[in-house]
Amino acid sequence: MLSGSGPRAGWRPLLLVVPFLLVPEPSLSCPSSCRCWPDNRTVGCSGRGLESVPAGIPGGTRVLDLSKNRIRRLEWPRGAGPMRRRLEELDLSGNLVSELPGGEEEAEAEEEGAGDGALSGLGQLRRLRLNHNRLRYLSPGALGRLPALESLELGSNPLPALLDLTFRGLRRLGRLEVGGPQLGYLGPRLWEGLPALRLLTITGGSLPAAPSALSLQPLANLSALRLNGLARVHRLPAGTFGHLTALRLLELDGWSSLSELEENSLQGPELLLRLTLTRCNLSSVPYLGLRSQPALRWLDLSHNPIRVIRGALLRHVTRLEELRLVGAVLTIVQPEAFRGLHYFRLLDVTSNQLRSLPETAFRSAAGLHSLGLGDNPLACDCRLNWVVRRRRRLRFLGPAPTCQTPEAHRGLRLDRPPPPGSFLCSRPRIRDKRPQRLSVREGRPVTFRCSADGNPPPDILWLNPRRQRLGAPTPGPFPLSGPALGRSRLLPDGSLEIASVRPQDAGIYRCVARNAGGNDTASATLRVRPLSRHELGALRPAAGGVVRPGYPFDTQTLLVATTMGFASFFSVVTVCFSLLFAWSRAKGPIKHNNVQVDFVPHGGGGGGGEEEDDAKFNMKMV
Numbered sequence: 001m002l003s004g005s006g007p008r009a010g011w012r013p014l015l016l017v018v019p020f021l022l023v024p025e026p027s028l029s030c031p032s033s034c035r036c037w038p039d040n041r042t043v044g045c046s047g048r049g050l051e052s053v054p055a056g057i058p059g060g061t062r063v064l065d066l067s068k069n070r071i072r073r074l075e076w077p078r079g080a081g082p083m084r085r086r087l088e089e090l091d092l093s094g095n096l097v098s099e100l101p102g103g104e105e106e107a108e109a110e111e112e113g114a115g116d117g118a119l120s121g122l123g124q125l126r127r128l129r130l131n132h133n134r135l136r137y138l139s140p141g142a143l144g145r146l147p148a149l150e151s152l153e154l155g156s157n158p159l160p161a162l163l164d165l166t167f168r169g170l171r172r173l174g175r176l177e178v179g180g181p182q183l184g185y186l187g188p189r190l191w192e193g194l195p196a197l198r199l200l201t202i203t204g205g206s207l208p209a210a211p212s213a214l215s216l217q218p219l220a221n222l223s224a225l226r227l228n229g230l231a232r233v234h235r236l237p238a239g240t241f242g243h244l245t246a247l248r249l250l251e252l253d254g255w256s257s258l259s260e261l262e263e264n265s266l267q268g269p270e271l272l273l274r275l276t277l278t279r280c281n282l283s284s285v286p287y288l289g290l291r292s293q294p295a296l297r298w299l300d301l302s303h304n305p306i307r308v309i310r311g312a313l314l315r316h317v318t319r320l321e322e323l324r325l326v327g328a329v330l331t332i333v334q335p336e337a338f339r340g341l342h343y344f345r346l347l348d349v350t351s352n353q354l355r356s357l358p359e360t361a362f363r364s365a366a367g368l369h370s371l372g373l374g375d376n377p378l379a380c381d382c383r384l385n386w387v388v389r390r391r392r393r394l395r396f397l398g399p400a401p402t403c404q405t406p407e408a409h410r411g412l413r414l415d416r417p418p419p420p421g422s423f424l425c426s427r428p429r430i431r432d433k434r435p436q437r438l439s440v441r442e443g444r445p446v447t448f449r450c451s452a453d454g455n456p457p458p459d460i461l462w463l464n465p466r467r468q469r470l471g472a473p474t475p476g477p478f479p480l481s482g483p484a485l486g487r488s489r490l491l492p493d494g495s496l497e498i499a500s501v502r503p504q505d506a507g508i509y510r511c512v513a514r515n516a517g518g519n520d521t522a523s524a525t526l527r528v529r530p531l532s533r534h535e536l537g538a539l540r541p542a543a544g545g546v547v548r549p550g551y552p553f554d555t556q557t558l559l560v561a562t563t564m565g566f567a568s569f570f571s572v573v574t575v576c577f578s579l580l581f582a583w584s585r586a587k588g589p590i591k592h593n594n595v596q597v598d599f600v601p602h603g604g605g606g607g608g609g610e611e612e613d614d615a616k617f618n619m620k621m622v
Contacts, residue, residue: 031056045069046091052077059083067129068094074118084121090128093153097133100142119145127151131177135159144169150196151175155203158182164189172196179203181229186211191218201226208232210240213268217243224249231256238264245269251276258282261289274298282306287313294318297343302326309333309361315340322346326372326398329353335360348372350398355379355405356456358516359386366390372397373414377404380412381456382425383516391415425517428454436524440501442531448496448524452513459514460494465507470496503528 030036031054034045041062045054050069057064059082074097076084101118125146135157143149149170155177162178164187174196184206191197197219202211210233216222222244234257241247247269252258258280266272272293277286282304290296296317302324311334314320321343330352338344338361349357350372356379359365365386371394378384380403387394387401396415403412409422430452440446452458462470470488487499494513498505506528513520 029056029058053080055079057083060086062086063089065091066095067091071095071097073097073099076118076121081121086124087122088124088126090122090125092133093129094132097130098136100130100135100138119143122146124148129153131155131157133157138162138166140165141168143167146170147172149173153177154179155201156180160206161185161187162190163187165192166190168193170194175199177201179205179229181205183207186215188212188215191215194218195221197222199224201228203228205229205231210236213237213240213242216241219244221246223247224251226251226253227255228252229254234258236261236265238262239267241266242268247272249274251278252280253278255280260284261286263288264292265289267292269293271295276300277304279303285309285313287316290314291316297321300324301328303328305329307331309337311336311361312339314338317341319343322348324348324372325352327351331355333357333361337361339363342367344368346370346397348397349376351375353377356381356383356516357387358383368394370395370397373401374399376401378402378414379405379456380409380414380423381516382423383456384414385423387414388418388423424455425515426455427518428452428458428513428515428520430511430513430520430522433520433522435522437527438524439527439529441529442503443500446498446501446526447491448509448511448526450494450496450511450513450522450524452494452520454513454515454517456515458519460490461512461514462488462490462496463510463512464505465509470498501526501528503530 030043031045033048033050033054034043034057036043036058038058041058041060042065043057043061043063044065046065047068050066050071052071053066053074053076055077057080061083064083064087071092072095074092119142122145126148128143128146128149128151131153132155135154136159138154138159140163143152143166147169150172152167152170152173152175157180159178159180160182161184166187167173167176167190171193173194176194176197176199179202181203183202183204186202186204186207191200198221200219200222204227207230210227210230220243223246225241225244225247226249228251230252231254233255236252236258241250245268248271250266250269250272251274253276255277256279258277259282261277261282266275266289273295275290275293275296275298278300279302282301284306285301287310290299294316297319299317299320299322303326306325306328307330309325309330309332314337318340320338320341322345323338324346326348327350330349331354333349333354335358338347341363344362345367346369348370351374354373354376357373362368368390371387373387374396375398378401391414394415401414403409403414409419412418412422430450432449432451436448438446438448448462450460450462452460464470470490489497489499491497494511496509496511506526509524509526511522511524
């Protein structure tokens with residue numbers, strides 16, 4: 001008979017299996033109001049109208065989604081301890097949570113076995129979402145029982161203040177989002193104890209000033225900072241980010257009172273790569289503020305009242321690759337606006353007031369890969385011909401650019417083959433090029449006539465005999481200066497008016513009409529006749545009551561004024577000397593006081609008596 005034979009031999013394998021069946025397994029049940037995915041251990045209870053955490057959540061759950069419900073207080077059901085110890089992600093966004101128990105309450109709850117503690121027992125929790133709730137107060141240390149927490153979202157809560165050391169104990173926290181429209185105070189020691197923080201987002205609609213450089217000093221490892229909705233802040237002090245040397249991304253959005261960026265406002269971050277200044281009140285590109293960021297690659301200035309991108313002022317940002325300026329009031333991009341930008345490849349100026357975009361604005365249009373030019377009142381002429389030629393190599397951003405003028409090409413898209421005869425220019429032609437020779441008396445006004453035709457309509461400027469530009473300031477290579485600058489005015493029809501000519505204004509003036517098709521010039525000669533001796537300094541009415549320009553006094557008036565001045569002077573001097581003479585006579589004769597001083601010199605070796613008597617002097621003093 002073999003060993004192990006008999007009735008009991010068949011039970012031995014069964015007895016070996018029974019102990020494994022008695023080992024408790026995580027619950028495979030799922031609450032009726034939720035959906036469960038056992039493969040990735042996720043339970044989703046979003047948008048079910050729940051007022052509390054449901055019971056029956058599987059014990060092996062790693063991700064729990066309770067967003068968009070009506071939960072007012074985080075209370076765990078009985079028997080949820082095993083699940084809480086394994087939980088890694090908890091989403092409570094979009095609920096009605098108004099408070100989180102403080103650190104002491106959490107400690108007591110943990111000692112009692114995780115009965116009522118909200119955040120106790122969550123030792124493995126890595127991500128917590130509490131945004132879009134009703135939190136009004138967050139006590140310091142309330143989140144200290146979450147040592148493994150790496151991401152925390154507290155945005156869009158009516159928190160009026162964040163006190164010092166609110167986030168102490170979260171040494172592994174790498175991503176933090178806080179704030180809301182009511183946030184008006186940040187404690188000076190708020191950010192202490194967060195050595196691993198890399199990404200920080202602050203929304204502070206009621207903050208009176210930007211966070212100070214001293215308060216941000218503990219965040220030496222911060223790589224991305226977003227400051228949103230600081231509508232009351234009108235100035236960014238120099239050196240605000242001076243201690244954030246590791247910063248790579250900076251976003252300032254919704255600073256509706258910020259009108260300019262000072263020269264040293266961004267000084268500190270050595271390798272800032274991305275800068276966003278959107279929905280602010282900047283009226284011009286912050287050229288001075290960008291000088292300290294030569295490594296900048298992505299710049300977003302959308303939704304600012306910026307009207308012009310000036311030529312060659314971005315040359316300090318040599319590594320710039322992308323510029324976005326969407327939804328502004330941009331009317332002109334000057335030639336050489338992006339000169340010196342060797343890596344420039346994307347420009348998005350969608351939804352502006354641009355009528356054209358010159359090819360000369362770029363160092364090389366061949367390097368441009370993406371272009372956003374839609375929703376602009378474009379004038380389709382030869383200035384945009386380069387866009388049509390490169391339409392197959394360009395990636396158009398947003399709506400396709402379309403023509404608004406001329407009328408024959410309205411609605412024509414620049415990303416499609418153009419019809420014959422479109423996108424052409426005609427060289428300007430001055431209507432009357434006959435030389436103008438004007439002789440004007442000094443002090444009189446003078447007007448030079450000039451008008452021109454062309455497609456597109458040409459710009460007209462005037463150059464004085466020194467080749468200095470006169471009239472209204474328009475973009476061009478000529479400086480706006482000269483002796484007649486303050487007295488000259490460019491009329492709407494292109495004519496130049498000088499209010500009061502002077503001898504130094506004489507010479508040859510040139511009218512220059514220019515557009516993308518070329519330019520045309522005309523000349524005018526001015527001779528200034530000096531004032532005669534009779535006219536010099538005169539301002540006398542002429543026939544018909546017209547006042548002739550000149551000096552305010554004639555010769556007779558000057559003689560009368562000079563005589564009266566000398567007479568007054570001598571009269572005053574005479575009166576003064578008379579009073580002085582009368583006073584001296586009233587005091588009587590001058591009394592002389594005699595003072596006798598005996599001076600006796602001292603000899604070196606002692607002399608005789610007679611020599612000492614001879615050496616006495618008498619001196620009288622008056």
